[in-house]
Amino acid sequence: MKIIVDAFGGDNAPLEIIKGCAEAVREYDVDILLTGDEETIRRVAKNHNISLYRMEIVQTNSVITMEDHPGAVLKEKADSSMAEGLRLVSQGKGDAFVSAGNSGALTVGTSMIVRRIKGIKRVAFGAILPTATGNMLLLDSGANAECRADMLHQFAVMGSIYMEKVMGVSTPRIGLANVGEEEHKGSQLYQDTYQLLKADTTLRFVGNVEGRDMPGGVADVIVADGFTGNMILKTYEGVAMYVMKLMKNVFYKNTKNKLAAAVMKKDLGDLKKMMDYNETGGAPIMGALKPVFKAHGSSKANTIKNAIRLTKEYVANNVVEVISKAVPGSRTEQAKAN
Amino acid sequence: MKIIVDAFGGDNAPLEIIKGCAEAVREYDVDILLTGDEETIRRVAKNHNISLYRMEIVQTNSVITMEDHPGAVLKEKADSSMAEGLRLVSQGKGDAFVSAGNSGALTVGTSMIVRRIKGIKRVAFGAILPTATGNMLLLDSGANAECRADMLHQFAVMGSIYMEKVMGVSTPRIGLANVGEEEHKGSQLYQDTYQLLKADTTLRFVGNVEGRDMPGGVADVIVADGFTGNMILKTYEGVAMYVMKLMKNVFYKNTKNKLAAAVMKKDLGDLKKMMDYNETGGAPIMGALKPVFKAHGSSKANTIKNAIRLTKEYVANNVVEVISKAVPGSRTEQAKAN
Numbered sequence: 001m002k003i004i005v006d007a008f009g010g011d012n013a014p015l016e017i018i019k020g021c022a023e024a025v026r027e028y029d030v031d032i033l034l035t036g037d038e039e040t041i042r043r044v045a046k047n048h049n050i051s052l053y054r055m056e057i058v059q060t061n062s063v064i065t066m067e068d069h070p071g072a073v074l075k076e077k078a079d080s081s082m083a084e085g086l087r088l089v090s091q092g093k094g095d096a097f098v099s100a101g102n103s104g105a106l107t108v109g110t111s112m113i114v115r116r117i118k119g120i121k122r123v124a125f126g127a128i129l130p131t132a133t134g135n136m137l138l139l140d141s142g143a144n145a146e147c148r149a150d151m152l153h154q155f156a157v158m159g160s161i162y163m164e165k166v167m168g169v170s171t172p173r174i175g176l177a178n179v180g181e182e183e184h185k186g187s188q189l190y191q192d193t194y195q196l197l198k199a200d201t202t203l204r205f206v207g208n209v210e211g212r213d214m215p216g217g218v219a220d221v222i223v224a225d226g227f228t229g230n231m232i233l234k235t236y237e238g239v240a241m242y243v244m245k246l247m248k249n250v251f252y253k254n255t256k257n258k259l260a261a262a263v264m265k266k267d268l269g270d271l272k273k274m275m276d277y278n279e280t281g282g283a284p285i286m287g288a289l290k291p292v293f294k295a296h297g298s299s300k301a302n303t304i305k306n307a308i309r310l311t312k313e314y315v316a317n318n319v320v321e322v323i324s325k326a327v328p329g330s331r332t333e334q335a336k337a338n
Numbered sequence: 339m340k341i342i343v344d345a346f347g348g349d350n351a352p353l354e355i356i357k358g359c360a361e362a363v364r365e366y367d368v369d370i371l372l373t374g375d376e377e378t379i380r381r382v383a384k385n386h387n388i389s390l391y392r393m394e395i396v397q398t399n400s401v402i403t404m405e406d407h408p409g410a411v412l413k414e415k416a417d418s419s420m421a422e423g424l425r426l427v428s429q430g431k432g433d434a435f436v437s438a439g440n441s442g443a444l445t446v447g448t449s450m451i452v453r454r455i456k457g458i459k460r461v462a463f464g465a466i467l468p469t470a471t472g473n474m475l476l477l478d479s480g481a482n483a484e485c486r487a488d489m490l491h492q493f494a495v496m497g498s499i500y501m502e503k504v505m506g507v508s509t510p511r512i513g514l515a516n517v518g519e520e521e522h523k524g525s526q527l528y529q530d531t532y533q534l535l536k537a538d539t540t541l542r543f544v545g546n547v548e549g550r551d552m553p554g555g556v557a558d559v560i561v562a563d564g565f566t567g568n569m570i571l572k573t574y575e576g577v578a579m580y581v582m583k584l585m586k587n588v589f590y591k592n593t594k595n596k597l598a599a600a601v602m603k604k605d606l607g608d609l610k611k612m613m614d615y616n617e618t619g620g621a622p623i624m625g626a627l628k629p630v631f632k633a634h635g636s637s638k639a640n641t642i643k644n645a646i647r648l649t650k651e652y653v654a655n656n657v658v659e660v661i662s663k664a665v666p667g668s669r670t671e672q673a674k675a676n
Contacts, residue, residue, distance in 0.1 A: 179564075190565075211568075211570070211575075212573070212576035216576075216580070227525050228565070231517065233549070237550055238548075238554075241550075241553075243577075244581065246612070246613075250605045250609055260598040261602075263598035264599075267588045275584075
């Protein structure tokens, strides 16, 4: 299997990206195709003693930054490491594409260059968050600021497939993000979506889920529009990191506390690891014709390695094919086309 | 000053409500007017040795539960402790009303019985959340599932007044909840609101704020529609409580950890207190003609006491009057009316 990786996406590119790829080659038996400036990649690898074994490089001449508007990937930055990666995966030069770069550009590029599965109305980011019972997939977590109920319904179907095929959860529990449990709660969009999810007997719909109950792990998939999903995602991460930081301040407050914290060092380390979103790798962009993964902008080598592992699972389990057969609308669309 | 309190609102009514009122009488020099079943109130107070000094009781014969639909406060439960409290404050029989009961019913009841300040389009819940720099007021945190940009603009103005007058923050920083910092981010509602806030020179608008940055305390007021605000509020509380719980599990894991945690007991207690929303008392319902406070449904005596303290500040600082003069639209409306 060959994974295409944007060597110049994210805050820690290219060093951490290349490092993560090298670890993935060792651990997951994959080939890597890097997009970016070849000379820089070879120099950084050499300076840091990183082996480029089983890695090819495709030369590109620009980089999409966080300041670029999303459309740049199609126009003025069409020669960027991200745009080239999207073209290469679309042309079948690799099995999947991973980038830690500009989310907006990656969304636009995925929709326009890789394109959507027939019948899929919008691609969605599926972010993985840690919960008391394992992980939950939150989608859409940021690709679409405005959604319709039929789009949210498709997100539910795609999320269910992902959790089952890639994360190994049998008949995943689907929850709808909302401000209360009763079915009349929330805006019209959420009331309409509730009815669509309830009526779809192929889904194990467990009803509305409030933000307060998400960490408890009451659902495996949380469906939301991209605006709400992104607010949940970032609040979730922000508050978890904040509380951990406050806790750390207590541990470092004085010698007495430092000694006490040292006793629990391993357990506290395990907890930190559990809350660390870098462990989960990132969010697949679901609904595209080829597997595309968005890794966190602040990805370190370990995040990239994990993103590659999840991408490999995504490919190995034919998620794109399964979605294209299962999503409401797509079967009909395909039947019509035949 | 006389505060009207719904003795039968919330999960721990009436015991914790009465207890909180007794503490408030002692600490804040206020009179209390309780609504509810007099016999039950007197029996509970007697059984728990709670003094009813400076408290009157107005007899009511029903209670609004969490299962009642919001409109019940106007119709089949018009004789409830909540409905009566709203009528009493509207008639000037007390200076403010506090209830830990059904949020939806309290919103409808406040709008229809107490009524809105002239020119105010919607009342909003202003929830107080702890941050690294103090507190932030998040509004609307749940009264309105669907909002327009002009409503969000009014929320900003009301929030600014509240933080200045009640919480003592000079020229509060106003942030707009959003999925990115750039002004073109988010749905149309948020893009439009951004422009209104930017153009209002009476506000200290600091731009968009992502969920991730809220705990850091980058703004004193966070403006959102009620659906988004409620998702932020509950995710914020839920994740904070969850991480604290995980931490507690570490502390109780074995004897070694228990001993170590005991060393830091006071510091950990301070941290828990800081993250505990019961300390902040609840959310004022802003934009109403009289001060109405929503205390958390799970309020204990301490929460009720704090809600009464904040309500007292709200009254003492003439927040209703200041809002009625400052909110966009309301001045014009009043000038027209004169």
